[in-house]
Amino acid sequence: MTDHVSISSVLARAYRIPTERPESDGTLQWDSTTLVLATVEGGGKKGVGYTYGHAVIAPYIHSALQAVVEGGNALDIAGIWARMDGVVRNDGKAGIAYQAISAVDVALWDLKAKLLDLPLAELLGRARTEVAAYASGGFTSCPPDRLPDLASQWTQQGFNQVKIKIGRRPEQDVDRVRRTRQGLGETAQLFVDANGAYSIRQALQMAEAFAAYGVRWYEEPRPSRDLDGLHFIRQRTPAGMQVAAGEYGYHLSYFRKMLAAGAVDVLQADASRCGGITGFLRVAALCAAFGRPFSSHCCPSLHLPAALAVPSFYTLEFFHDHVRIERMLFDGFREPKEGRLRLDDSRPGLGLTWKDQDAEPYAL
16 A cells, blocks of 8 residues: 555535435424435545535535545545635535535545555544444424334334434423333433424423423524523533534534533534534544533434544434435445444445445435
């Protein structure tokens, strides 16, 4: 292996996958999920990365990032990342631009690990052999009377942590939590996610009611941008209830502001948004410096290798929609055992292979 492997191509394509049924959370409704796949080739190997977002991310990768990545050294990810970050300056270091960077960065790490014939967790510096995961679903479109059975199914699958959505109909939320606890039993940890749907006072009122059912994790009672509101709520929630947020963070400076504001007990980051594996690990280091637990948002297959490399990692979201897509379209998807995820060390890189033929019907 030389110290320079030239990147010969960067390509991207979008795929829209319908959900099993219409879904909703506290502030959004959807009936499909769009995955944007990025591939990077060099040295006879192909790296794969992806993000979940608008289909326009694919042409943006071609128009904005392709020229600064192709011809670069596949072993110099930090240098390529800096060039991508620089070229998007006038487009804003958030949103579409950073999701595009994220997908390409993940593909670069997958390629580098494959060139070195290593699992990505080993290349990053494995800190552990497995990570805890929590089952995530229970959308607000799910009728309340179905929640006990759903919760029971999760615990039967070995999950000790589960999360449901709340916030669309606040008057039903306490009942939704009560029914979920009924299906979980007394020992499993119950998480809830309002997706920023509540007012500050409403969020505090709900927190008091949820405490009776042992809610451990209170995600985005206010939108992630409302750092003052999150701090206010965090200071007043019942003991044992953690406020979590951060999934809509892109640039590192945002996460620093969130931590400095004391807005969260648990910081979340999404490697498909915050600058890929490179950005995710930088956020993890920042989180460690502030002494806050660190968790990943969605994209379980993408986050697993990076999570294994973070000593202070808390728990990984095993999100229903992305689990379904990654099972369908990637060979190498890892199933949890007793609520924990491990890598297949016989597979280099992310350990994933894209199923072109299976994905083709969903291509845009």
